[in-house]
Amino acid sequence: xxxxxxxxxxxxxxLSILTTxxxxxxxxxxxxxANFFDDFTFFxxxxxxxxxxxxxxxxxxxxxxxxxxxxxxxxxxxxxxTLNPSGGRESVRLTSNQAWGExxxxxxxxxxxxxxxxxxxxxxxxxxxxxxxxxxxIIEGVNLGTTNTITLHTAAGCTVSNANSQxxxxxxxxxxxxxxxxxxxxxxxxxxNNYGTGFNAIGGGVYAMQWATTGIYVWFWPRGSxxxxxxxxxxxxxxxxxxxxxxxxxxxxxxxxxxxxxxxFDTTFCGVWAGxxxxxxxxxxxxxxxxxxxxxxxxxxxxxxxxxxxxxxxQ
Numbered sequence: 001x002x003x004x005x006x007x008x009x010x011x012x013x014x015l016s017i018l019t020t021x022x023x024x025x026x027x028x029x030x031x032x033x034a035n036f037f038d039d040f041t042f043f044x045x046x047x048x049x050x051x052x053x054x055x056x057x058x059x060x061x062x063x064x065x066x067x068x069x070x071x072x073x074x075x076x077x078x079x080x081x082t083l084n085p086s087g088g089r090e091s092v093r094l095t096s097n098q099a100w101g102e103x104x105x106x107x108x109x110x111x112x113x114x115x116x117x118x119x120x121x122x123x124x125x126x127x128x129x130x131x132x133x134x135x136x137x138i139i140e141g142v143n144l145g146t147t148n149t150i151t152l153h154t155a156a157g158c159t160v161s162n163a164n165s166q167x168x169x170x171x172x173x174x175x176x177x178x179x180x181x182x183x184x185x186x187x188x189x190x191x192x193n194n195y196g197t198g199f200n201a202i203g204g205g206v207y208a209m210q211w212a213t214t215g216i217y218v219w220f221w222p223r224g225s226x227x228x229x230x231x232x233x234x235x236x237x238x239x240x241x242x243x244x245x246x247x248x249x250x251x252x253x254x255x256x257x258x259x260x261x262x263x264x265f266d267t268t269f270c271g272v273w274a275g276x277x278x279x280x281x282x283x284x285x286x287x288x289x290x291x292x293x294x295x296x297x298x299x300x301x302x303x304x305x306x307x308x309x310x311x312x313x314x315q
Contacts, residue, residue, distance in 0.1 A: 066078065075307055076306040080298050105311070112204070113303075120267070120274040137149070143281055144282060147191065151183075159176065168191065170187065193205070206221050
């Protein structure tokens, strides 16, 4: 039975969460078709996740039709015509020039990659000296997966509670330490409208992530159900209801574990996730290895593209 001191501590903790969610924010930046390629850098080094991919710079990506802006939207695609590409299939990985502190990050996305063997798309954030400044994976999935997995990666010393996440979500792990088998702490979602093929079928939607002293919270709304305060450009986080994923609790110092986060969009192939699970999934019947499938089936990736309306940062 809890004593009065324990009740007081619990009350203070719950009040701190409520205060965080009710915090007022002002718009700090908007990334859209007008400025996206100016405010993001094209990563061109070898893929850190060991993917079968070649990340192209801006000019080469434009010439190859991998990136463009049209109808006030940002298109980020992959090569879907080259058979057996040397070194990997061409794609892009973009990182925001600006690193951000605590705040609310909103992405209105109409289409994303997903639902095809070999693919590994992600919308995520990371800090310097990884993993010491943390990583927040807002959208991520592989191969024929139909739902989003939301994950944090940190250095040692961050264990979270996933209490107060939406029903149907499942805590995969609670220890965010990247050295703990490299999985971080993740939440598996259950609704197929929040990722890949199901997401695209409804015209996408809006993801929002709040990073605060008390924790990290992620929401998703399908197209047609986006809150009025978001469409009105006057956000009220307290009105958003139960998060799709909650990472909180006294086992993690979020001010210490996360810092100076850059925003990233990328699409890679195979690598340490999509490739690692290849033999245990249904994709194994399509080819002996992930790399073989990606190399020999370019047309499979025709719809492996991001179509972004905007990304906003509120602080």
